Amino acid sequence: MKDDKKYARIFGAVLKLVTKKGLAGMTMGDISKEAGIATGTLYVYFDNKDALINALFAACRENSVMVSFRGYDAQQPFKPGFRSIWMNILRYRLHNFEEFIFQEQCYHSPYITAATREKARQLAEPLYALIARGQKEQLIKNLEPDILVAFIIGAMNELVKQIHYTGSTLTKTRMNTTFDLCWDAIKA
Amino acid sequence: MKDDKKYARIFGAVLKLVTKKGLAGMTMGDISKEAGIATGTLYVYFDNKDALINALFAACRENSVMVSFRGYDAQQPFKPGFRSIWMNILRYRLHNFEEFIFQEQCYHSPYITAATREKARQLAEPLYALIARGQKEQLIKNLEPDILVAFIIGAMNELVKQIHYTGSTLTKTRMNTTFDLCWDAIKA
DNA sequence: CTTTTTACTGAATAAATATTCACTTATATT
DNA sequence: AATATAAGTGAATATTTATTCAGTAAAAAG
Incomplete structure (x- = not known):
């Protein structure tokens, strides 16, 4: 069962990173680390980086x-x-x-x-x-x-x-x- | 003798690309292609991408x-x-x-x-x-x-x-x- | 409780990108 | 003109980063 809290954690991580590093310098590794999950898990929730950014937008x-x-x-x-x-x-x-x-x-x-x-x-x-x-x-x-x-x-x-x-x-x-x-x- | 016109061409290329792709999606390859020079030439004029962006800024x-x-x-x-x-x-x-x-x-x-x-x-x-x-x-x-x-x-x-x-x-x-x-x- | 399905992991792989370098071409120096 | 010095090239290499996947842990179904 996909976890709504995890969506929130992922989004929160992106938002936290964007003011520090900007969109340009934000890797999937950074995001997963900030969210406290494995990099692979990002791909359980989103097809790719593009989809992740667009969903948050x-x-x-x-x-x-x-x-x-x-x-x-x-x-x-x-x-x-x-x-x-x-x-x-x-x-x-x-x-x-x-x-x-x-x-x-x-x-x-x-x-x-x-x-x-x-x-x-x-x-x-x-x-x-x-x-x-x-x-x-x-x-x-x-x-x-x-x-x-x-x-x-x-x-x-x-x-x-x-x-x-x-x-x-x-x-x-x-x-x-x-x-x-x-x-x-x-x-x- | 380094060419002032080339600086202008490089800077011009970055400026042209930034409205299209943003800073995030701009590679050294893109820049050199847009400027009409070889990728290596960028490194004759600038130490690296970082220095190039900062100089233009x-x-x-x-x-x-x-x-x-x-x-x-x-x-x-x-x-x-x-x-x-x-x-x-x-x-x-x-x-x-x-x-x-x-x-x-x-x-x-x-x-x-x-x-x-x-x-x-x-x-x-x-x-x-x-x-x-x-x-x-x-x-x-x-x-x-x-x-x-x-x-x-x-x-x-x-x-x-x-x-x-x-x-x-x-x-x-x-x-x-x-x-x-x-x-x-x-x-x- | 056992089985099945689903989420999760992170090291391994693939893809993209920055950077280097052996070589060529142009420009300056004698 | 011959030589030396510097600029320019782009394929090769190194690095970074996205994405996958075989295996593990957890949750749902029976």
Whole structure:
């Protein structure tokens, strides 16, 4: 009986290694050692390295989409709704920093196919819908949604890295401040 | 006599390959083939793969710093000065997209040492100084400079990727619009 | 409890990749 | 022009790494 905990251990090992060595310098030997299992066992759970990386990528993607839009209620007014999603995404990336880095690394790697990459882009879909709503309500600037989303997500990503690498804690106050920065940029 | 053009060809090959295959999936064979030279010749120019990647990383770093602050005059008022640097950086990353991606990939790779990484961080130094000046003149928000810089650079990076991957052209108008987005975020 | 099936192991093998080197070609020196 | 020095080559070698597999341990079925 294949062990769900073992999947978790394997994935955990990859995530731990990616921030240290990057995708490039991660061997199957490294992974199995970090996971505390034999190298051969990796092949009980996955056909090959490619499949392993893609499976983890897919898992991360689903996970992040699920968490990001948790508790979102389209009935509430735009700004608080946008704020809660923004906070969700920020928190998610901070608390799952390794997943975040792993996904970034995968994006330009030979492991991930163009199709998988396109699916990943759909993470942004609900965010686009939200932006469209904000524009309809004339609350945010009427620019191409692509530009707005890129701006919002890009700024957040770099913030997450900044916070992580400097080891500073993100207080509630600082999160609010940072959200305001973003809001001032996009508000109409 | 070692050929400067050959350095350029080798570097060019690595940059061309990194957007296709990533750092992970780039062999010395790939590089030499792309550069149109024999594999052995790579070892005339560089001790090994590690040295090659690090040399290119250093070159990209110097190049980008030099270009970003070109034509900056500390005497002119803050906003136009900030604007010209912002535009320089944006243009640089757009026109040297491969360098930009290469540098990002290196950051979490096993090729780049912690020391090299720290040096790279210094790219931002003059930008920090500029931010400090803007704060002293009470033109931009009085937040931690780290947060402001992360926000500005992060938003720009994602914009660059967005523009590149969608193949859209960045008109003067759109560049201005995007700068305004950034300015609205940080202005006091 | 015995049998069967499945997971697990890690050394052995295969495949991929970095690096070397004996040799050729080009460039500089006298 | 003859000689010396350096660059360039790519097949051969060394190294690293993915993958397999024969054997062992554990779990399910009977």
